[in-house]
Structures are given as structure tokens and as C-alpha cells.
Amino acid sequence: MKNPVSGFSKLTKTEKINWLTTHYFEGNISAKNTLEQYWNTNLSLQKLHDDFIENTISNYYLPLGVAPNFLINDTLYTIPMVIEESSVVAAASNAAKFWLEKGGFKAEIISTTKNGQVHFNYFGNFNDLQTFFNETKPALISGIETLQTNMKKRGGGLIDITLVDSTKKLEGYYQLHCTFETLDAMGANFINSCLETIATIFESKTQEYTPFKISEKTPEIVMSILSNFVPECTVKASVSCPVESLTVGKISGQVFAEKLTRAVAIAKAEPRRAVTHNKGIMNGVDAVILATGNDFRAVEAGVHAFAAKNGNYSSLTHAAIENGIFTFWIELPLALGTVGGLTSLHPLVKFAFDLLQKPNAKELMKIVAVAGLAQNFAALKSLVTTGIQKGHMKMHLMNILNGLNATSTEKEQAIEHYKTNPVSHSNVVTFISNLRDIK
Known part of the structure; x- marks a missing residue:
């Protein structure tokens, strides 16, 4: 059993690494070298990153990619995406290109209200509580005026x-x-600042309220915190075209539209399918949220709660065929920001906003929803036509080759070979091994 450490946060970054390598890597210098090789040589930039969180020891890189050709409300975007999954950016780009000549994506804000709660216990007479609240509400509102000055x-x-x-x-x-x-x-x-102030005022006022004193039943604050469930802060994104425009290879537009619509219906009816269906949507959503310095954990939690809002976990996307027109759409709860937090600190976040033509929060909501819809369309298109693995494993091929330390020549030969052959880890290993045996 390792011994606990005291005052770790007060150590320098180098001292933290030395402690880690001594206690967990038996002083192995390669562990230290791995961490240090990811430090930025620009010292001021590295200091900025070090200050984002506590106990920073290095940087953890994820690829920043871009998906071009997104036509959203008649404006063309190239969307930045941060993600490690190999096929996501390619799928988004393919969906964008597919819909580019069919009118592109439409997006609209439904509402932008966010919320939070002061949670408290009370075991007395409800009428007393209701009367107290009605009398105290003006003081609760006026008590946060200084906090609201700039926002108002x-x-x-x-x-x-x-x-x-x-x-x-x-x-x-x-x-x-x-x-x-x-x-x-x-x-x-x-x-959160407003909620905590409201709670403080509410609690102090309870001490002065006669009915609470008489009954000896006084409200007790438990906690004050915002909610990441924001069903009143939602955006809708959609695509639509005549079914005959949906022909994919040898599959007619009508057949393709019916297959895709049925796939969505299955995700609506079956939670086991809905979870994977929605995970694919979040591949696109999270990638853009990360690129723009927003909180993907909050969005994930709120989105999945939204997917279960009717009591059963279900598809976030919808599809319909009416009068020869195919429509595919999504509604998402998205509490996003374009100011504050990392949005003004991280240089690559600034780049992402510049690339997106400096959107405000509502515009960013639309872009993110479109990315999720595009990702889902691309996945469903593969599922109901060629199958998901054909495209995914082709994209995963480079990861396998890098894992085998393949040379540039071996990679070129492998890429050519797998243009017409199925990809799996085992047969790629065999292919590279055979190449090396020939040499």
C-alpha cells in the first residue's frame, strides 16, 4: 500500500512529477520524459494551461479537426471538432456534403431559459410557508440586485x-x-451566486416569521445549486428534401427514406438501441462543445435527462415522410456560452470561435445541434446501407498501423490493400507481418 502524501498541491510541477515517478514508477525516467515531452515550449502558454486546474503535471492532447461544407440557415460554416474517435469528423463532413445541395440545415432557437433551485426541508403547515414566501419574495429579488447589475x-x-x-x-x-x-x-x-444569496436571505427571514416560531417548524436550507437539466433552453435543427433526392448508390430514395425512418422509430421504441443512437449524436455535439471551451459533462447530463423526460429513454432525433417529403430533425437542451470560462482564455477556443465567425450563444446552440443531427444522419445512413463497420474500420486502420509502428511505405501498401478488403486488427497484423517477412 502506498503512503499518503501531504501538501502535494503546494509542490512545484517538477516536484509533483518526481514524487509520482518515485512512488509509482520506481524512478523510471521514461515516465517523466513522457510527461515532459507534452509540455509546451512557449512558457507563458504552458503557464496558462497549468493554471486551468489543480495539480497539473502535463498536457493531454486530443486532435482538433474541422468539418467543412455545413450550410446552416444559408450561411456556410466549417465546424471545429475535438475528439479522439477516428470516424466522427469524416462522418460529419460526409453528412454536410450530402445535404449541401439539398438546401442544407435549418436551425431555430425554441427558448433560452436556464434554472436553479434552493432546496430546503420544511415539516410544518404549508399555508404558513406559502404566505411567508409571498411576503418574502420581493426581498429575495431585491437582495440580488448588485449581483445582477452587469447581467441586467x-x-x-x-x-x-x-x-x-x-x-x-x-x-x-x-x-x-x-x-x-x-x-x-x-x-x-x-x-449559483444568486441562488446562494437568495438562500441566505430566505433563511434569515425565517427566523423573524412568527408562525414558524409558534409552531417550532422552521424551513431548513439543504443546498443551493443550478440545474443542468434545461428543457426550457432548447434548439431545433432539421433537414428536409423530396424522397427522390435521397438515392444512395443502388438504393432508391424512397427505400432509403423508409429504412432511415424505421431506424429512428426503433430508437424511439427500444432504450437499448436509443442509448447507442444518442451516443452517436453526442459524438458530434461533444466534439464541438470541447472545441469551443464549453462544459460537455453538463450538456451530456442534461441531454440524456431530456431523452428520458417522458418516462422512457428514447431517441433524440425524429424522422417522417409526408407527401413525398422526408424530414429529419432534432431538439436538444443546450446551455452554452460564448463568453466567460475558457472561452476567453484558451487560444484554440478563440481560434474555434473565429472559425465559426464569432457566434453568439444562440448561434452556437444552432451549430452544435446541427453537428449532432449530422452525426446521427451519417451513422443511420451507414447502418441501413453498408453497415457501420465498413467505414469505421477503414478510418480505424491508421490507428492499428500506428500501433504496429508501420513505416510510411507499409502504411501506403496497407491503405491500398484495404480499399477492397475488410479491416480487422488481426488481419492487419497478418498483412504487415507478411510484408516484413517478404523483406
Whole structure:
């Protein structure tokens, strides 16, 4: 068993690495070299990255790729994507090209309201609580005015506070449900600061309220925190065209449209399929969120809750054929920001926003939703035609070759060979081994 360490965060980066290599790698210098080779030679840039989180020891690189030819609301975009999965950017690019000459993608904002709650216990008379809330609400609102100054200047801020009785879910459980407009900021810090101030005022006022004193039943604050479930902050993206325009190879447009629509229906009906279906959507969504310095964990949590909002986990996309027109669309809850956090700190995030023509938060929501829809279309197109593995394994080929330390000549020969042969790890190993035996 390893001994615990005290004061680790106070060590320099070099001291942290020395401790790690001594205790976990038996002083092996290669572990230290691996970490240091990923340091940026630009010292000021490396210092910036070191300060993003605590106990930084190196940088962990993921590829930044781009998917061109996205026509969204008649504007052409090249979308930045950060992801390690080999086929994602290629699939997005293929979907963008497919729809480019069919009118492209359409996207619209449905709503932009975010929310948070003050959670508290109360085991007394509900009428007393309701009366107290009604009397105290103006003080709760006025109490956060200084926190809202800048946000309100931009047209945002607190929208409303409501008292929510959640005692049917949990005995004695109530909420102050607060709704906000945060404009181009994701708004987490702003919302949490407001909620904590509201909770403090609410708690102090309870001490002065006579009915609580008489009954000896006083509300007790449990916690105050924003919610990453934002079903009132949603965006819709769609594509549409006549079915005859959907011909894929030897498959007619009508047959292809029916197959894809059926695939979506299966994902709506079967949660086991829906999870993988939606994971493919999030390949595109997360890649753009990472590239733009937003919080993909928050989005993931909110999106999957949205997929289960009707009591069963289901497809996030929808498809229909009506009067000879095929329509494919998605609605997503996306709380995103284009200011604050990493958006103004990370140089590659700045590059990504410049590449996207400096979108505001609403425009970014549209772009991200389109990326998710495109990713799902590309996956379904493969599934109902050639199968998912043919394209995926061709893209994965380079990873296998790199794992085998293939030379540039061996890679060229392998790529040519697998243009007409199925790819698997074992047969690539055999192919490279045979090449080397010939030599």
C-alpha cells in the first residue's frame, strides 16, 4: 500500500512529477520524459494551461479537426471538432456534403431559459410557508440586485422565483425554483451566486416569521445549486428534401427514406438501441462543445435527462415522410456560452470561435445541434446501407498501423490493400507481418 502524501498541491510541477515517478514508477525516467515531452515550449502558454486546474503535471492532447461544407440557415460554416474517435469528423463532413445541395440545415432557437433551485426541508403547515414566501419574495429579488447589475445591463438576469412543493417525491422537501436569462454566458457562476444569496436571505427571514416560531417548524436550507437539466433552453435543427433526392448508390430514395425512418422509430421504441443512437449524436455535439471551451459533462447530463423526460429513454432525433417529403430533425437542451470560462482564455477556443465567425450563444446552440443531427444522419445512413463497420474500420486502420509502428511505405501498401478488403486488427497484423517477412 502506498503512503499518503501531504501538501502535494503546494509542490512545484517538477516536484509533483518526481514524487509520482518515485512512488509509482520506481524512478523510471521514461515516465517523466513522457510527461515532459507534452509540455509546451512557449512558457507563458504552458503557464496558462497549468493554471486551468489543480495539480497539473502535463498536457493531454486530443486532435482538433474541422468539418467543412455545413450550410446552416444559408450561411456556410466549417465546424471545429475535438475528439479522439477516428470516424466522427469524416462522418460529419460526409453528412454536410450530402445535404449541401439539398438546401442544407435549418436551425431555430425554441427558448433560452436556464434554472436553479434552493432546496430546503420544511415539516410544518404549508399555508404558513406559502404566505411567508409571498411576503418574502420581493426581498429575495431585491437582495440580488448588485449581483445582477452587469447581467441586467445586457438584458438578462433573474426571471422569476416560485415555491415548489415536492413533498410527494420526498417528505418535507420543497424548492425555490429560480429561472434566469444569461444571454451569451453559460451562467453557472452567476446563477449559483444568486441562488446562494437568495438562500441566505430566505433563511434569515425565517427566523423573524412568527408562525414558524409558534409552531417550532422552521424551513431548513439543504443546498443551493443550478440545474443542468434545461428543457426550457432548447434548439431545433432539421433537414428536409423530396424522397427522390435521397438515392444512395443502388438504393432508391424512397427505400432509403423508409429504412432511415424505421431506424429512428426503433430508437424511439427500444432504450437499448436509443442509448447507442444518442451516443452517436453526442459524438458530434461533444466534439464541438470541447472545441469551443464549453462544459460537455453538463450538456451530456442534461441531454440524456431530456431523452428520458417522458418516462422512457428514447431517441433524440425524429424522422417522417409526408407527401413525398422526408424530414429529419432534432431538439436538444443546450446551455452554452460564448463568453466567460475558457472561452476567453484558451487560444484554440478563440481560434474555434473565429472559425465559426464569432457566434453568439444562440448561434452556437444552432451549430452544435446541427453537428449532432449530422452525426446521427451519417451513422443511420451507414447502418441501413453498408453497415457501420465498413467505414469505421477503414478510418480505424491508421490507428492499428500506428500501433504496429508501420513505416510510411507499409502504411501506403496497407491503405491500398484495404480499399477492397475488410479491416480487422488481426488481419492487419497478418498483412504487415507478411510484408516484413517478404523483406
